Structures are given as C-alpha cells and as structure tokens.
Amino acid sequence: MGMTITEKILAAHAGKESVRPGDNIWVDVDVLMTHDVCGPGTFAIFKKQFGENAKVWDRDKVVIIPDHFIFTKDTHANRNIDILRQFVKEQSLPHYFDVGTDRYKGVCHLALAQEGFNRPGDVLFGTDSHTSTSGAFGMFSTGIGNTDAAFILGTGKLWVKVPESMCFEFTGTFPEHVMAKDVILSVIGDIGVDGATYRAMEWRGDAVMSLSMEERMTLCNMAIEAGGKNGIIEADEVTTDYVKQRTDAPYKIYKSDDDAQYFFKKNYNASEMEPVVAKPHSPDNKAKVSDCTDVKLDRAYIGSCTGGKLTDFMAAARLLKGKKVKIDTFIVPATREVEQDLHKEKIGGETLVDIFKNAGAYLGDPSCAACLGGPQDTFGRAKDNQVVISTTNRNFPGRMGSKQSHVYLASPYTAAASALTGHITNPAEFIYN
Amino acid sequence: MNKVIEGMAYVLGNDVDTDQIIPAEHLVYSLSDPEERKNYGKFAMSGVPAEQAGLPEGKIPFTENGQSESKYTIIIGGRNFGCGSSREHAPACMEIAGVRAVVAESYARIFYRNSVDGGFFIPFECVTRMVEEIKTGDDLIIDLNASTLTNRSSNKTYELKSLGEVIEIIEAGNIFEYARKTGMIPSA
Structure with missing residues (x-):
C-alpha cells in the first residue's frame, strides 16, 4: 500500500x-x-x-x-x-x-x-x-x-x-x-x-x-x-x-x-472560488465578501506571516495606487527583505512604499506586530471596540489587542479594497473596473 | 501518580484558544523565576470573554484580586480545547494557578501534547459532553483507576476515555523522565 x-x-x-x-x-x-x-x-x-x-x-x-x-x-x-x-x-x-x-x-x-x-x-x-x-x-x-x-x-x-x-x-x-x-x-x-x-x-x-x-x-x-x-x-x-x-x-x-x-x-473547482472573510471571532466563521458589504470598518491591517509577504503587498498596492484610504490602514512587512522590496518594486513607475504613503497608509517595521496584540505600544494594536479587517490568521476574542474589538480575516486584495471604501468590499469592483 | 484528583470545577465552552487562556501581552514573563512566574497564574484565563467565563452563569473570574492561585483546580471544557498558538505558557499558567486536570470533549493537538510532555496536568477526554452537566463551583473527583469523573454536587458519575498511549509519559512525569526510563537519554 x-x-x-x-x-x-x-x-x-x-x-x-x-x-x-x-x-x-x-x-x-x-x-x-x-x-x-x-x-x-x-x-x-x-x-x-x-x-x-x-x-x-x-x-x-x-x-x-x-x-x-x-x-x-x-x-x-x-x-x-x-x-x-x-x-x-x-x-x-x-x-x-x-x-x-x-x-x-x-x-x-x-x-x-x-x-x-x-x-x-x-x-x-x-x-x-x-x-x-x-x-x-x-x-x-x-x-x-x-x-x-x-x-x-x-x-x-x-x-x-x-x-x-x-x-x-x-x-x-x-x-x-x-x-x-x-x-x-x-x-x-x-x-x-x-x-x-x-x-x-x-x-x-x-x-x-x-x-x-x-x-x-x-x-x-x-x-x-x-x-x-x-x-x-x-x-x-x-x-x-x-x-x-x-x-x-x-x-x-x-x-x-x-x-x-x-x-x-x-x-x-478553482474557478468557482470567491473572495471570503472569516467573521468574528473564529477563523471558520466564513462568509462571502459579497454578503458582508454592509459591515463598516474602523481600520485595515496588512501584515504577518500570513499576509505580509511581497505578493500580499503587490496585491494591496495594485488597488491602493493613486487612491486614498478611508480608514486607518497599517502596512507591516513580514521581514526586512519584504520591506526592502517595497522600496524597489514598482507599479506604473511608483514604488510600493510611495503608493502606500500617498494612499495615506501607515508603515511599520517588520515583525509580528499587532497580529497577536502584543505589548500595549505595539504598532497597529486594536483598540476599544474597533472593527478591523486584517490579512492575519486569527480573529479569536482579543487576539489583536482589545477584547472588545472585532476582527474580519481577509485577503490582501479584500483588505485593500475595503480600506478604500470603509466597509467590506469585493476587490473585483476595483480589479475589473 | 495520585490515583484520585479532587477539586472545584471551572466550566468553559468550545474552542477555548490559547489567547483566551493567556493573552499574548503577558507572554513576556519568565517561566523559571519563582516570583515572576506567578504573573502567569494571575493572568490565567484573563482573555476569556466575560459571559463565557465560569459557565453556566458566566462573569466568574478564574483568579481573584491579583491572586496567582485559583480556587478552581479542575477545568471542564467543550470541543477543541486549547486551539491556536503553540505557547506552552498556556498549560503552564494553568498549572501555576493550581489546575490539576482538564476534562474536555476534544483538544487541539499542540496544547494536548504540551500538557502531557511538560507534565503540567492531565488532559482527560470525556465520553459525553460535560459542559452542560457541570456547573462552575461543583465539587468533583476524578478516579484514575476507574477512569471516571464524579460530580459530588449532583451525585452523578461519568465515564472518561482511556488516556491511551500517553499514559506512560504521564506516569513518568514528563517527556524527559519518560525518555530516561526507556533509556533514550541517560539518567541524571
């Protein structure tokens, strides 16, 4: 056998x-x-x-x-x-x-x-x-x-x-x-x-x-x-x-x-897959992004071992280029190498760092940062009853800091699209238009 | 190994993750310094949402007034107890708070393994779900020979699953003692 x-x-x-x-x-x-x-x-x-x-x-x-x-x-x-x-x-x-x-x-x-x-x-x-x-x-x-x-x-x-x-x-x-x-x-x-x-x-x-x-x-x-x-x-x-x-x-x-x-x-069937989120407070609490568009957000977080790699930031930058975010948006490269790539890689002649800065996002140093909350002074740590869309891996109660916060797990595309509108948004709206 | 474990129940629900058991901001303390490690007892279960803490009523703190020990020494859990991170601080904080056994429907793999290999307490699996059978504060006794849990507050006895192949590590005390017993590492 x-x-x-x-x-x-x-x-x-x-x-x-x-x-x-x-x-x-x-x-x-x-x-x-x-x-x-x-x-x-x-x-x-x-x-x-x-x-x-x-x-x-x-x-x-x-x-x-x-x-x-x-x-x-x-x-x-x-x-x-x-x-x-x-x-x-x-x-x-x-x-x-x-x-x-x-x-x-x-x-x-x-x-x-x-x-x-x-x-x-x-x-x-x-x-x-x-x-x-x-x-x-x-x-x-x-x-x-x-x-x-x-x-x-x-x-x-x-x-x-x-x-x-x-x-x-x-x-x-x-x-x-x-x-x-x-x-x-x-x-x-x-x-x-x-x-x-x-x-x-x-x-x-x-x-x-x-x-x-x-x-x-x-x-x-x-x-x-x-x-x-x-x-x-x-x-x-x-x-x-x-x-x-x-x-x-x-x-x-x-x-x-x-x-x-x-x-x-x-x-x-790969072609039938759709953008989804995991709603609070469990990674298996799946919902189609298209069914959550009424969820208003306070911040977006793009980072971690799950969603802080160059591919993730290329995706986010593709949507954020030339636009302004409507909510606080935190960009945390997983490693120094990714951080250096953000300065090198360009979309339409503009580096990813410039795309994120011009969109009004905040850039942090490479580390696990707010993915797991961490000490009180951690970059991007969730506060109070904030509603966060995040490319991280866990949305357990209190995982990103505040026990009262609500975390929606999503892809970098979905997080970036949602940062632009202030509510959960299907990235297809930006990618195909 | 003690053949009987007695204690007061603290009841939790399904999917109690390690961020609830010990939130990450507290993972900075030394686990070996005798004074500093008490912080883990103090913050054990501090991430459990209030309404889920000490079922069925809820809003029952696991430890009180900054104490590092809890009066509850047997935890009753539902499915997938200890899911999430691999932090050994989770079973450690429970032991530091005085926990001697957990009885859950099922466990997340790393938490179960850490509990056994580190010798923090015995993770039992129940045959039938206990969460709705037992109330926080109930007086419990676990009989290891008979593999049963008796709720002395309600006079009911429940069957526990056999500890199976990990019993040798549990009886040895931890993975190091087990490896010494079997000759894998030299005796100290």
Whole structure:
C-alpha cells in the first residue's frame, strides 16, 4: 500500500521503510526554530534537564529568529531578547538574527524560507504554531511547545504520531481577484476549526501548483487554524527554483503514491472560488465578501506571516495606487527583505512604499506586530471596540489587542479594497473596473 | 501518580484558544523565576470573554484580586480545547494557578501534547459532553483507576476515555523522565 508525502518524510526520518497513520515514532530533526517568546523558556528547560553546561545537539540545525515583541519599550520583552543573545553566545550558534543589527529579519516563518532553511524532504519543528508554513516546500513542519523544543535541543529527536492525511485538490484556474488567503479561509470554513485536528492537510491540483511559493506558504500557514498538524505541498520546479536561490544545501523530493490512503479527499473547482472573510471571532466563521458589504470598518491591517509577504503587498498596492484610504490602514512587512522590496518594486513607475504613503497608509517595521496584540505600544494594536479587517490568521476574542474589538480575516486584495471604501468590499469592483 | 484528583470545577465552552487562556501581552514573563512566574497564574484565563467565563452563569473570574492561585483546580471544557498558538505558557499558567486536570470533549493537538510532555496536568477526554452537566463551583473527583469523573454536587458519575498511549509519559512525569526510563537519554 502506498504512502503520502507526509508519511514518506516521517518514515525516512525514523529510519523505517514505511509508517502508517497512528504509529508513534521518533524522528531525527533537521531544523529547530525558536523565537523571542518561546526561546527563553525553551533554554531554561534545556539547561534544567541536560545541565547548565550542556551543548545543543547540532549548532548548525538551531535557528533563532526574534520577531514577536521587538519594537517595544516593554522591559520584560527586551530582557527576553538578551536571554536569546546570551544563549547564542554560550552555544556559539551561527543562525541567530539579532534585533538592532543588519542581520535582523522579522517574522520567522518567512525568514526561514528567505534564509534557505526550508528544504524539500526535511523535518522542521518550531516553537510557533504557524511553523506549518514551511510545508509549502514539500517538507514536514509543525509547531511544538518549549518542552518538546528543549528535548530536541538535547537529543535531536522528537516523538511524533504519524497523522492521517487529508487531500484538498483544486483543478482549473483561480479567478484573478481570488488569493490563496481566500482558498484557505474557504477550506477552514468548510471543515471547521477542528476539522483537521491531528491530520496532515495536503494541497494538490494544477491550480495549487500554479501558485507562487509565497501563495503556497499562505495555504500551509493556516493549516493550524483547522487544527492540522501540518500543511504540505509537493515540491516542483517553482519550489526548487526558490530554494536554489537561497541555499546550496541538499534536499530530497518526495511525492505521494497514487495508491496512498487519505482520511478525506475533496475536489474543488478553482474557478468557482470567491473572495471570503472569516467573521468574528473564529477563523471558520466564513462568509462571502459579497454578503458582508454592509459591515463598516474602523481600520485595515496588512501584515504577518500570513499576509505580509511581497505578493500580499503587490496585491494591496495594485488597488491602493493613486487612491486614498478611508480608514486607518497599517502596512507591516513580514521581514526586512519584504520591506526592502517595497522600496524597489514598482507599479506604473511608483514604488510600493510611495503608493502606500500617498494612499495615506501607515508603515511599520517588520515583525509580528499587532497580529497577536502584543505589548500595549505595539504598532497597529486594536483598540476599544474597533472593527478591523486584517490579512492575519486569527480573529479569536482579543487576539489583536482589545477584547472588545472585532476582527474580519481577509485577503490582501479584500483588505485593500475595503480600506478604500470603509466597509467590506469585493476587490473585483476595483480589479475589473 | 495520585490515583484520585479532587477539586472545584471551572466550566468553559468550545474552542477555548490559547489567547483566551493567556493573552499574548503577558507572554513576556519568565517561566523559571519563582516570583515572576506567578504573573502567569494571575493572568490565567484573563482573555476569556466575560459571559463565557465560569459557565453556566458566566462573569466568574478564574483568579481573584491579583491572586496567582485559583480556587478552581479542575477545568471542564467543550470541543477543541486549547486551539491556536503553540505557547506552552498556556498549560503552564494553568498549572501555576493550581489546575490539576482538564476534562474536555476534544483538544487541539499542540496544547494536548504540551500538557502531557511538560507534565503540567492531565488532559482527560470525556465520553459525553460535560459542559452542560457541570456547573462552575461543583465539587468533583476524578478516579484514575476507574477512569471516571464524579460530580459530588449532583451525585452523578461519568465515564472518561482511556488516556491511551500517553499514559506512560504521564506516569513518568514528563517527556524527559519518560525518555530516561526507556533509556533514550541517560539518567541524571
């Protein structure tokens, strides 16, 4: 009997010929990523369990990317960055991207891709639930807590229950005004916030394979919002072109067998997809944008690992060019590289930065920023009972700051169109007119 | 391992996410400093919307007057308990507040794993939904041998699902002790 791509990667990392869903196995880890929120706790557990002077299992496989609470006066948050620095120094870790230096990157999930740590066939764990993003590169990646991360630091291994796989196949062509964010919000709406719990979400079909790496990352990023253990897309030429530009490290391409077993299979006609939002306060609270046009907004937020990549800002800029926003609009590039691209990339001779500034939007520094609320002085943090349209990934109560706020999750196209009108707006109105 | 867990119930609904359990602005405190970590107990469950906090009535704070410990030590939840972020601060803040067990219909994967591997408390799954059966403040006793939950306030007993394959990690204390027992890492 055949295996899925997820099963094949896990089997290879457990030194086994084959595995089945439900098997508990120990896997060898290729990359462990942590950041400023979970790094300090992870390092404390590592030292407690393996000794004050213990060394990590492999310096070259540990990646530390501060990104959550960066541009803040919060003394505890800044102290946590110092703890990262101290550990990196003690362990002589080469892959650290320090705040306030040229090496600073920003949001870890995009930084992992841009710095060449996402490689097909690898197993990557991170102390962040959106670590599922890396699955866009045909690798197994998932989020873990401090304890599991500390275990990996000491041993290079972790136990994994092999997940059942769910297959989401999209055939045909996505409409121009539909983005990967609409696709993932639609699927989460279909299966619910626990519809993929303990399972792999495998994306297939010609429509999926026509997407750029950044759009594929958006699909895998929000697997966790359906409870998924991982999201995954087989690597192809689009993947290897991206990877080869970023690293010389070897990789291995795995593909699902034709007779692989899936817990669930659903085929979608890509051309029938529509722009959607997730209404407050759950990512599965799906509604068509066209059914929400009476929702008045106080602000728009475009950023995060989900919606703060260059593709996302190209989409937003396309609609904002030459126009003025009607509501406060916050632009937060995920990483420094994206920020630099905003200064380089142009639409009609105008840089994206100029398009956003001339439209009246506010630009922030690369970090997770208000996606998860954060300290009180966080850029774009939701206040009072504001109604926000956001390209981020979660609209739980209080997620973006104020417990009274209301967050609608949407694509960058929809967020930009809505920023121009002050109410939820179908981007088709701007794209085709 | 104690074979009985007794305590007062604190009842929550479905999809209690980790931002509700511990809002992100509080994730800055040290989990290892004995004084600083008390902040996690103080802010545990502080993101739960008031009407959902302590069902069926609601508006019952989990901890009071800046205290770091709660009088409620058994949490009753609905579906998908602990969804959202991978922050281990979520099960940790509950343990710091004194929680010894959670009984929910189902769990989000990372939260469940963190609870077991970190040895914070035991995450039980109930056979039938408990949220409407138990009121916040009810006096509960969990019998691990019999795999049952008894509500001493209503004199009703409910079946719990077997802890299954994770029982070995729970009995060892956490993933490190389990790995030492099985010889995977050397004994300290």
